[in-house]
Amino acid sequence: MVLDFFLTKSVVTKKNHIFLKNVLLLKAIFFKNVHMYISKSKFKTKSGKIYRSVILRESYRENGKVKKRTIANLSHCSEQEIKAIEFALKHKHDLSALGSLSDSVSIKEGRSIGGLWVIYQAAKRLGIVEALGNSRHGKLALWQVFSRVLEQGSRLSAVRLGETYAIASVLSLKKGFTEDALYRNLSWLAKNQTKIEDKLFDKNIHNKELFLYDVTSSYLEGTENALAEWGYNRDGKKGKKQIVIGLLADSEGNPIATEVFTGNTNDLSTFGSQIEKAKQRFGCEHVTFVGDRGMIKRGQIEDLSKHGFHYITALTRKQIETLTRQEVIQYRLFDDSLCEVIDGTMRYIFRRNPLRAQEIQESRASKKRSIESLVEQQNTYLQEHSRAKEATACKRVTEKIKKLKINGWVSVKVKDR
Known part of the structure; x- marks a missing residue:
């Protein structure tokens, strides 16, 4: 020893x-x-x-x-x-x-490098380092990306974090920077966004025939954002203006391009610019866009057809009911295996989802119990109040049935009072 x-x-x-x-x-x-x-x-x-x-x-x-x-x-x-x-x-x-160590020996912690080095190597493989370039703005932008991975903080937080990591050694950022410098860097990023996205597209996107697109929103605490508007707030944050953000990705989920819209922009209105990107910027000739029910409708389908593009989306309940009435599809075809029906230029692929079926069954049972409980309450009230009107009680139950949207299989009537 x-x-x-x-x-x-x-x-x-x-x-x-x-x-x-x-x-x-x-x-x-x-x-x-x-x-x-x-x-x-x-x-x-x-x-x-x-x-x-x-x-x-x-x-x-x-x-x-x-x-x-x-x-x-x-x-x-x-x-x-x-x-x-x-x-x-x-x-x-x-x-x-x-x-133990003698008093003359002191220990001083150096700057952290491990996490930063790992992220830097990943960014190199993804082409992010090359896309941002070797300028000081490019390196500052790279640090802004890394700081968000290392710590979900603000621009000021990124400045403080830079004092604890070996960014001079890894990113060659020899000079220090301030919070204002990082905000100016965001302006540089906005001006060079198209060029950066094009470089990343050439580096990473190999399947140019299937694109995914969706939008989200983000509320703002400040009031000076040029794109901030009142709109449908997905965060459920009341009293806050927001922006709408669209993300275009490839079939593997790799981001291709992002775009920010005013906070009151309808989801459907954001789709046209994505078609233009695929056709004009990225030079794609045969693309299938994948979007949800609220993203791809008649107007978007027409725009896709003009460019020779296709689409994949989900049917709404109303559309399914229409197709069953027209006998294009039959409920008996909904099985655990995929089924395909072609009607003109449309191809429908469907199956029975056992998990979704269980959810629907539980929801129906819950709604039924809710109506039964209300009926019991109204019956008790009618028994205890001889002058109470059956029509009023019946109206209350009927209104709740309509609110729960189960009037197709539930009804109420008065008898034997």
């Missing part, structure tokens, strides 16, 4: 120190049985040059006589290494003390 301490506290790496390590390996077991010490002396040559002598020695008894012998010449060791050996010898009878 003494030897281990010595080897960790004093860095013995020079070739001429190897003999010392070997000697200590042999002598460490005798540390408690003999007196080992360091002898220091200085001597001056005729030329006036002063040399120091540092010897590791031990005294021991042999046949009743005290003898001394030299273990190693430490004259070539540094002062730090010699102090480490002295510290080990001093505490050889109290090995627990060897785990």
Whole structure:
């Protein structure tokens, strides 16, 4: 254990120190049985040059006589290494003390690099580093991306975070930056967005025949955003203006392009510009767009057809009911296996979803119980109040049936009062 301490506290790496390590390996077991010490002396040559002598020695008894012998010449060791050996010898009878450091030794934590390095390598493989370029603005933009991955914070938070990570070594950001510099960098990003997206498209997008598109919204705390408007707030945040954000992705979910719209923009109104991007910017000739029920409707279908594009979307309940009335599809065809029906230029692919069927069944049962509970309450009220009107009670139940949209299979009537 003494030897281990010595080897960790004093860095013995020079070739001429190897003999010392070997000697200590042999002598460490005798540390408690003999007196080992360091002898220091200085001597001056005729030329006036002063040399120091540092010897590791031990005294021991042999046949009743005290003898001394030299273990190693430490004259070539540094002062730090010699102090480490002295510290080990001093505490050889109290090995627990060897785990402590002297007051002269201080520990200072350096800048973090591990997480930053991993993200940087991932960004290189994805082409993000190349797309942003080697300019200072490009490197600042890269740090803004990384800081959002490392810590979900503001621009000011990104500045503070930069003081704890080795961004100078990894990103070559030698000069510091302020919060205002990062905001100016966002303006640079906005001006260069198209060029950056085009580079990423050429690097990463291999399947150019199937694109996914959807929108979301984000509310704003401030009031000075040029695109902020009142609109349908998906966050459920009342009293806040918002922006609408559209994301175009490939079949694997890799982002292709993003676009910000005013907060009162209808989802359908955002779709046309995505068609133009695919056709004009990215030069795609045969694309199938995938969108939800609220994204692709008649107007969007017409725009897609003009460009020779196709689409995949889901049917609404009303559309399914219309198709069943027209006998294009039959309910009996809804099985656990996929079924396909072609009607003119339309191809319908459908199946029974057992999970969704269970959800619908539970929802219907819950709504039925709700109506039964209300009927019971109204019956009790009518029994306790002889002058109460049956028509009023019936109206209350009927209104709730309509509100729950179950009037197709539930009705109420009054009898036997």
